[in-house]
Amino acid sequence: MDAVAFLAQDNAALYADAASRTKTQGHFEQAIDGIGGRGRVRVEYFGPLRGKGVVAETAFVAGDRVFDELALFAIQSPDNARLSRACQKCLHFVGSPIDQIELMLTRKLSAKERATLSKTAAKVGSLFTEGFAKEVNCDCGEHYCSIECRDKDAANGHTSICPSANPSSALSIAEFKEHAINTNETFLLALKVFGFIASRLKAHKNPGSVEALEHAIWPLRVFAKDYWWNVCLPNEAEEEDPEELQMALRTLLTDSTALLSKIFAHVPEMKPVINVDFYSLLMGIFERNNLSILTPSPMLPLLEHIPDSITEAIMKRASEFIPNHGHNQHSNEHDHHHHGEHGHSHDHSGGSSSNNEEVDPFEALDAMIAEGTGLHTIQGTINHSCKPNAMVFKDASALDGSSPKNGDPDSTSSSGSVIRDGRTVLRAVRPIAPGEEITISYLDEGVEEEDMDGSESGAEDGGDNEKEVDLDEKAWRALSLKEYGIDDCQCPKCKQ
Numbered sequence: 001m002d003a004v005a006f007l008a009q010d011n012a013a014l015y016a017d018a019a020s021r022t023k024t025q026g027h028f029e030q031a032i033d034g035i036g037g038r039g040r041v042r043v044e045y046f047g048p049l050r051g052k053g054v055v056a057e058t059a060f061v062a063g064d065r066v067f068d069e070l071a072l073f074a075i076q077s078p079d080n081a082r083l084s085r086a087c088q089k090c091l092h093f094v095g096s097p098i099d100q101i102e103l104m105l106t107r108k109l110s111a112k113e114r115a116t117l118s119k120t121a122a123k124v125g126s127l128f129t130e131g132f133a134k135e136v137n138c139d140c141g142e143h144y145c146s147i148e149c150r151d152k153d154a155a156n157g158h159t160s161i162c163p164s165a166n167p168s169s170a171l172s173i174a175e176f177k178e179h180a181i182n183t184n185e186t187f188l189l190a191l192k193v194f195g196f197i198a199s200r201l202k203a204h205k206n207p208g209s210v211e212a213l214e215h216a217i218w219p220l221r222v223f224a225k226d227y228w229w230n231v232c233l234p235n236e237a238e239e240e241d242p243e244e245l246q247m248a249l250r251t252l253l254t255d256s257t258a259l260l261s262k263i264f265a266h267v268p269e270m271k272p273v274i275n276v277d278f279y280s281l282l283m284g285i286f287e288r289n290n291l292s293i294l295t296p297s298p299m300l301p302l303l304e305h306i307p308d309s310i311t312e313a314i315m316k317r318a319s320e321f322i323p324n325h326g327h328n329q330h331s332n333e334h335d336h337h338h339h340g341e342h343g344h345s346h347d348h349s350g351g352s353s354s355n356n357e358e359v360d361p362f363e364a365l366d367a368m369i370a371e372g373t374g375l376h377t378i379q380g381t382i383n384h385s386c387k388p389n390a391m392v393f394k395d396a397s398a399l400d401g402s403s404p405k406n407g408d409p410d411s412t413s414s415s416g417s418v419i420r421d422g423r424t425v426l427r428a429v430r431p432i433a434p435g436e437e438i439t440i441s442y443l444d445e446g447v448e449e450e451d452m453d454g455s456e457s458g459a460e461d462g463g464d465n466e467k468e469v470d471l472d473e474k475a476w477r478a479l480s481l482k483e484y485g486i487d488d489c490q491c492p493k494c495k496q
């Protein structure tokens with residue numbers, strides 16, 4: 001079977017026979033062992049209508065952290081990287097507040113400013129360095145928050161796409177990245193995945209074999225997928241022509257594939273995966289399963305302690321990165337897992353508000369996060385429900401709006417330390433019994449506050465007016481869900 005056909009296989013193949021089922025289960029069990037959490041979950045196959053899903057093995061009460069998961073692959077948005085220096089594996093902030101301020105202001109601080117900040121450091125004590133990790137660099141300049149993250153990234157494929165480790169491809173890598181930044185940043189995530197495949201192929205005892213190819217692709221095969229041009233729906237409000245959109249996506253992929261083939265010109269075993277169809281499936285996987293990730297800035301609690309002149313300059317600069325909605329339309333940031341945020345997406349397209357309008361300090365602060373996109377094995381397997389029992393948060397503090405505190409068990413990762421990286425946190429929003437499927441809402445409506453205590457939402461059992469609203473809402477939901485590959489929602493609310 002060729003690489004495209006192998007990657008294209010769906011759940012039916014993953015659960016076709018006892019051997020396939022064992023392999024699939026083993027894959028997910030290993031991934032579950034690697035995530036942190038209060039309880040235990042499993043992945044189950046429900047049949048062709050809603051595919052796989054995640055099921056609770058232990059009971060959870062509303063507010064419980066079900067698990068937290070670091071992305072299998074993650075990228076920091078390039079625009080965001082101009083404002084926040086974060087680990088290229090997990091988005092933990094690196095360096096020091098001084099480095100961070102210099103990055104934000106795009107200039108070195110004066111000796112006087114440094115002296116003032118030293119006084120601040122002495123005054124606030126450990127708060128000054130909290131949330132920053134010592135920077136560890138790869139030879140190519142890519143920065144990480146620890147040797148562990150650097151080495152994990154290297155093993156996960158960075159070595160195959162690192163300009164220092166592959167000097168003959170350095171120019172092609174730079175060209176590829178430039179094209180991605182100018183067209184679609186998600187191609188940068190794809191490059192990481194191609195690096196992952198290359199590293200797995202090279203590490204195999206027989207790199208050119210079909211067996212090696214299938215082994216290399218396997219961890220991607222488990223995700224829900226379709227071709228990119230089938231997944232991206234035309235924007236009806238802008239009367240986008242479906243054929244034109246398909247053509248545009250194909251052209252974009254053809255160009256990116258050509259650049260990719262130059263990077264891997266010296267790796268013959270990569271040939272089967274470097275083609276537009278394979279790439280299109282990969283982009284379709286991202287589109288269906290991507291999760292935006294973020295780390296709140298450790299600069300936020302410091303702002304009130306540092307000199308006003310510096311704070312003001314930071315806010316001014318940050319305001320240039322305030323989200324510009326409508327930019328990067330097909331960047332597959334559909335934000336369908338964007339819950340627990342502040343009611344808007346974090347599309348920091350950079351330089352978007354160069355006018356002289358008053359800066360909303362809250363929006364400016366919001367732009368100070370480290371932000372990116374990632375692919376998560378378990379999170380990506382959670383199905384949608386219109387009445388979900390769980391919700392994804394980007395950081396442990398998001399549930400109650402407070403900042404993570406040392407020693408608060410709800411703000412800590414499974415290892416016991418405060419969560420300072422971009423791992424996503426899944427929390428129960430109502431009681432979940434063992435054996436019950438864990439679901440989230442893919443739609444921006446999220447979960448009503450009153451749902452948190454497990455009480456029923458009043459909308460369905462209200463008067464006539466509310467019924468009308470409910471009908472409209474149902475139609476809206478059905479339409480919105482199409483964007484997420486759901487034509488006939490199988491959740492209990494829709495099936496009742």
Ligand SMILES: C[S@@+](CC[C@H](N)C(=O)[O-])C[C@H]1O[C@@H](n2cnc3c(N)ncnc32)[C@H](O)[C@@H]1O
Nearest residue numbers: 050051052224380381383384484485489490491
């Ligand atoms: C993020 S994946 C979830 C895992 C997926 N079920 C699988 O088998 O890999 C999203 C896809 O799952 C399916 N799905 C999720 N929620 C669904 C629902 N409520 N009804 C029907 N299909 C659903 C759709 O095919 C959707 O495109």
